[in-house]
Amino acid sequence: MKRVMQVLEFAVLFLLASLLYGQRTAPVSATAVASGAQAPACDHLFTANSSSNAFIRYCVSDRGTITSIETPAGHFHIGAQGEGYGFCQQDPVPGTAYYEFLNVNSGNLNPPTILSANDSSIKISRSTTDGNWTFVQTIAKDATAGSAKIQMALSNNQAVDRVAYLIRFVDADPDSARSFGAGTGASLQSAFAWEFAVGGDGINRGLVLENVGAWTQFQQGYARLQPDPPNPCDFANHASASGVGISDTSLVYAYVGTVKAHKTATVNLRYRAR
Amino acid sequence: MKFARFGLVSLTFALAARASYGQQPFHQLAVAGQPAITMSATDCPHVFSIGKASSNTFFQYCVNDRGNITQVEAPLAHFHIGVQGEGYGFCQQDPTPGTAYYDYLNFDSGNWQAPQILSASSSSIKISRTTADGNWTLVQTISKVALTHSIKLVMALTNNQPLAKVAYIARFVDVNPDGQQTHNAASGAAIQSAFAWNEDAGVPVHYGLQLGNIGKWSGFQQAYLQGIPNPPNPCAFAGNAERSPFLEGVDTSLVYAYVGSVGAHKTVIVTLGYRGT
Numbered sequence: 001m002k003r004v005m006q007v008l009e010f011a012v013l014f015l016l017a018s019l020l021y022g023q024r025t026a027p028v029s030a031t032a033v034a035s036g037a038q039a040p041a042c043d044h045l046f047t048a049n050s051s052s053n054a055f056i057r058y059c060v061s062d063r064g065t066i067t068s069i070e071t072p073a074g075h076f077h078i079g080a081q082g083e084g085y086g087f088c089q090q091d092p093v094p095g096t097a098y099y100e101f102l103n104v105n106s107g108n109l110n111p112p113t114i115l116s117a118n119d120s121s122i123k124i125s126r127s128t129t130d131g132n133w134t135f136v137q138t139i140a141k142d143a144t145a146g147s148a149k150i151q152m153a154l155s156n157n158q159a160v161d162r163v164a165y166l167i168r169f170v171d172a173d174p175d176s177a178r179s180f181g182a183g184t185g186a187s188l189q190s191a192f193a194w195e196f197a198v199g200g201d202g203i204n205r206g207l208v209l210e211n212v213g214a215w216t217q218f219q220q221g222y223a224r225l226q227p228d229p230p231n232p233c234d235f236a237n238h239a240s241a242s243g244v245g246i247s248d249t250s251l252v253y254a255y256v257g258t259v260k261a262h263k264t265a266t267v268n269l270r271y272r273a274r
Numbered sequence: 275m276k277f278a279r280f281g282l283v284s285l286t287f288a289l290a291a292r293a294s295y296g297q298q299p300f301h302q303l304a305v306a307g308q309p310a311i312t313m314s315a316t317d318c319p320h321v322f323s324i325g326k327a328s329s330n331t332f333f334q335y336c337v338n339d340r341g342n343i344t345q346v347e348a349p350l351a352h353f354h355i356g357v358q359g360e361g362y363g364f365c366q367q368d369p370t371p372g373t374a375y376y377d378y379l380n381f382d383s384g385n386w387q388a389p390q391i392l393s394a395s396s397s398s399i400k401i402s403r404t405t406a407d408g409n410w411t412l413v414q415t416i417s418k419v420a421l422t423h424s425i426k427l428v429m430a431l432t433n434n435q436p437l438a439k440v441a442y443i444a445r446f447v448d449v450n451p452d453g454q455q456t457h458n459a460a461s462g463a464a465i466q467s468a469f470a471w472n473e474d475a476g477v478p479v480h481y482g483l484q485l486g487n488i489g490k491w492s493g494f495q496q497a498y499l500q501g502i503p504n505p506p507n508p509c510a511f512a513g514n515a516e517r518s519p520f521l522e523g524v525d526t527s528l529v530y531a532y533v534g535s536v537g538a539h540k541t542v543i544v545t546l547g548y549r550g551t
Contacts, residue, residue, distance in 0.1 A: 242475040
């Protein structure tokens, strides 16, 4: 019975996210125009496993977006729409979206503060302009797994409990493949993209965005049938119903849960080679 | 240039593996078509669980005395291994056409000594097998990883011979993601992992399984998607591999393979993992 209730809860949340489509309260504001598959600059560069197939090198901007992922050496996976994060306060309807993707942001986040940075990790804090939320992310390299691990901690600064949607997004162009020969999938624990064309050196490469923590409420990966980032209040919009995509797609991993007054909810994800 | 050379090496191994395909008949231990392996005590002598049953991180799996993972349940009530089971194999490349040693639940090469359980606890099991000819010893340590709700497989292969030998090491699983054998099953493979998931558009959540490398390996390594559910000959691990590693609506299986030289009286170690997609 408990499991049935959980499934019903998931279904309700999924429908809610779909119904909210088009009701975004914060218009997308372009902050840059993408010009190519790779980010031109890198604020914070991290490298692990320099001589093996577990090689990973990635760049993190001061805003906490990952502007490039190279794994293994010479193989890049982020497209022109970039990577980033967002969250949505569900109530009052239609919700309030806060987000920072490479090329677009919601315009309602204060400037980021870098709390710490070294050659293995960076910790960045952002609060919302309304003061309602503080978002702290720690992005750390994991040499053992050949991955970039992301911890996102969302604090509710308000005096009442709030339901929040928390997402991570990437425009995945696996091994720089944007449409032809690029496959995308999504499941409970991950969303992923890989290049499946025949030819080259006979090896296919890709990227996975996966949950690596414990979360007791709704969570799911999505394969988006377009490269643009979603409105966090509508994260399931444009998601493939089958969890399969072939074309210029993108990946989203989403969590939904209640964040109690003056408490913090924490999720853990990672990027690694598919 | 480094990658060009690596690519050539990769292609050479893949071609060699394809060329020798079919040179070693399988010794079938059971007939396909039987019900999928369950979590019963008969099928599952060593059961490992992670997470609460009500949680998405719930992960339960069985290991038999021979070191096969007979079933994976992730999360609760979602099973992912088909009737051809799961298992391991390796091949001594020389002398040609190579010698295959394998145990895939339903298929066994018949050239093993009996397995020995070196240790077993609620979190891991360590099993040793030596080949009947005494040339090799394979020690597997299969552990649960609570943090990533996954299985960690460490396969340590020791060459007991006085000469260095090239060995192929393979892990195989007949994956039926969320019980989907053909219809509604999607599968793929890339350099670090092979994976399959339920693509039924009528379900709110898609469940699946991935088999991937999680260690460091300096030789050839690659995941393969097979267009059939049967296990490969380890001496021809790429023999059934799809050229384009993406299939939908096909009864597939997954293989992860490593190739490398094992020095005389030395051990090589590979590390893999299973987790939900």
